Amino acid sequence: MNIDQLHKVKDWLWEIPPSGKMRVPARIYATESMLEQIVEDNAAQQTANVAELPGIVRASFAMPDIHSGYGFPIGGVAAFDINEGIVSPGGVGYDINCGVRLLVSDVDARDIAGHLSHLIDRLFSTIPCGVGGGGNLVLKKAELQKVVSSGAHWAVEHGYGIPEDLQFIEESGCMDDSAPESVSDRAYQRGADQLGTLGSGNHFLEIGFVAEVFDEASAKTMGLELNRITLMIHTGSRGFGHQICDDYLKIMDKAVRKYGISLSDRQLACAPLTSPEAQDYLGAMRCAANFAFANRQIIAHLTRQVFDEVLGKSAGGTHLKTVYDIAHNIAKIEVHEIDGEKRKFCVHRKGATRAFGPGHPELPPLYKNIGQPVLIPGDMGRYSYVLVGTQQAMEETFGSACHGAGRVMSRHQAIKAGRGRDITDELREKGIIVRARSRGTLAEEMSDAYKDVSGVVATCVKAGLTRKVVQIKPLACIKG
Amino acid sequence: MKPKIEYINHTADIGLIVRAPELEQLFVYSAKGMFSLIADTTSSTPDEIRKINVTAEDIVHLMHGWLSELLFVHETEHIIPIEYKISELTERSLIAVIKGCTIQHGNIRLFREIKAVTMHNLEVKFNGTYWEAHVIFDI
Numbered sequence: 001m002n003i004d005q006l007h008k009v010k011d012w013l014w015e016i017p018p019s020g021k022m023r024v025p026a027r028i029y030a031t032e033s034m035l036e037q038i039v040e041d042n043a044a045q046q047t048a049n050v051a052e053l054p055g056i057v058r059a060s061f062a063m064p065d066i067h068s069g070y071g072f073p074i075g076g077v078a079a080f081d082i083n084e085g086i087v088s089p090g091g092v093g094y095d096i097n098c099g100v101r102l103l104v105s106d107v108d109a110r111d112i113a114g115h116l117s118h119l120i121d122r123l124f125s126t127i128p129c130g131v132g133g134g135g136n137l138v139l140k141k142a143e144l145q146k147v148v149s150s151g152a153h154w155a156v157e158h159g160y161g162i163p164e165d166l167q168f169i170e171e172s173g174c175m176d177d178s179a180p181e182s183v184s185d186r187a188y189q190r191g192a193d194q195l196g197t198l199g200s201g202n203h204f205l206e207i208g209f210v211a212e213v214f215d216e217a218s219a220k221t222m223g224l225e226l227n228r229i230t231l232m233i234h235t236g237s238r239g240f241g242h243q244i245c246d247d248y249l250k251i252m253d254k255a256v257r258k259y260g261i262s263l264s265d266r267q268l269a270c271a272p273l274t275s276p277e278a279q280d281y282l283g284a285m286r287c288a289a290n291f292a293f294a295n296r297q298i299i300a301h302l303t304r305q306v307f308d309e310v311l312g313k314s315a316g317g318t319h320l321k322t323v324y325d326i327a328h329n330i331a332k333i334e335v336h337e338i339d340g341e342k343r344k345f346c347v348h349r350k351g352a353t354r355a356f357g358p359g360h361p362e363l364p365p366l367y368k369n370i371g372q373p374v375l376i377p378g379d380m381g382r383y384s385y386v387l388v389g390t391q392q393a394m395e396e397t398f399g400s401a402c403h404g405a406g407r408v409m410s411r412h413q414a415i416k417a418g419r420g421r422d423i424t425d426e427l428r429e430k431g432i433i434v435r436a437r438s439r440g441t442l443a444e445e446m447s448d449a450y451k452d453v454s455g456v457v458a459t460c461v462k463a464g465l466t467r468k469v470v471q472i473k474p475l476a477c478i479k480g
Numbered sequence: 481m482k483p484k485i486e487y488i489n490h491t492a493d494i495g496l497i498v499r500a501p502e503l504e505q506l507f508v509y510s511a512k513g514m515f516s517l518i519a520d521t522t523s524s525t526p527d528e529i530r531k532i533n534v535t536a537e538d539i540v541h542l543m544h545g546w547l548s549e550l551l552f553v554h555e556t557e558h559i560i561p562i563e564y565k566i567s568e569l570t571e572r573s574l575i576a577v578i579k580g581c582t583i584q585h586g587n588i589r590l591f592r593e594i595k596a597v598t599m600h601n602l603e604v605k606f607n608g609t610y611w612e613a614h615v616i617f618d619i
Contacts, residue, residue, distance in 0.1 A: 041491055067491045067492060068490070068491045068492075069492070070598050070599075070600035070616075070618070071600070074492060093618075094595045094596045094598075094618045095595060095618075130590060130593070131518055131519065131583070131590035131591070131592065131593050132558045132583040132590065134558065186552060189552075189556045190552065190555055190556055192556070199593055200592050200593040200619075201592060201593060201595070201619045202492075239555050239556075239595075242595045242596045242618075243552075245596065246548060246596050246597075249599060253599075266599065267598070267599060267600050407491050407492050410489035410490060410491055410492075410494075411489075411492075411493070411494050411619065412487060412489050412494065413489060437590060438590055438591050438592060440591045440592060441591070441592055444592070480592075480593065
């Protein structure tokens, strides 16, 4: 793949027309300056490879934060016809329902400065993270089966959080039609002590504040007033989901041969949606999605306990209200309109989020008029964004948008660039406290390793897929 | 030649190229390379023993199965493998005994979690004079 194969559609949209085995075009949302890296990184080729899969509809999409993945690019969206199409575990990724929860507090940033260090230290000692960071909750298979059948509802029923949280979680915190019997014992073993744990890599918990408001009305609806303290949790389904992906990649490897599917890359392994292999995967994947919803719910609860302990009980019952909780590694059966006809599709979002527009029936009633909150974490030294989805996203990208900044340096490049530097000190000078289990993780996750998320967000906004609501700046961060 | 581990870049993740004169060494050094990404075990003493038994359809899947099994033991039992003794190795099966160190508060310097051993560009090949493996891990 070379850059000349990308045809400019608009300043922020590029197309690779169908050729060879491609069934639909590949469409990449990016500015011209982003293209060179996208091509060099092999992500453009991967987007084109996805366009070869059976039953793909409209196009294989790439968001501006796209980078190279395994088979599917990270930052990719692909929808498949429910009868003619496929489902692919590689199109979801190992960390099924990796996602973000945003909470907003009743506290102003100017009133919290003296408590910040204590708050982050208490959160760091309360919420397990990093290698071997097992949680206090250890569940046997029978109880885990209940968790993965009911997701965040299980957590709330067991005292982790409040019922009001549930309506502000994608799918209300539970994907229907999960199939606990389609999950291996190994996955249950890996997940046994991992509920309520953050993990490592790019997962984090961050205290921030609303630094800029772009859309007063939408921000007010979400409670995101200027200077308000926020809390962002980025984690997923932990070893439970990783094992399910691993198990089903092997099953799909065989299914590809069984159903005679031709692939350019064996990591695109998949099965027809009508096959038992696909139905088993979707059932198991929904279990992992529910595990992740429960995981973020429990972490949110633990965070609330720490806020109460450090700041004293809130007059309103809790200092932290859930704004929204979104998945950015998932496959979902959704209804979309194509050529004036409403049909069901299996929409894969790998490193991409839903961005449903105003009026969509799946939105919480509070957000019906503004559109779905789209939570875009940046990096720990700069800023993150809250956006909302649009009708245009519904029409162009099956209601999808970007999910984050996207890496610009490999982990080794970042470690090299971090040699001789004290990332903790550098962040402290910018007024950001960071706590990490490993210095290596800090170097790998430093700001310079990521694209400036504002460029990614601006591209999605120019393309009309989202609207900006607020910018959040970090104050204190926990990394695994 | 001595067995050699080389780290390779992938945008979001990390990979290894391992070279060794013997197939058995290739499997041992691939495991050592993987756990060198997770922790610094240079001053750790083993306190646990586990038997590992893996079968697969070919040598590439055997490498995937071996590393995945070690990752499973590590994650579920909080053990970092340190010593490896392979007693049986064919292109489709492997039996080994590993000695590992249990992770306890502060006894091992930990770096990062590995989510999975991917099949992405996974290779195990003999180059005439030495064996070579390419493995990429999801971080």
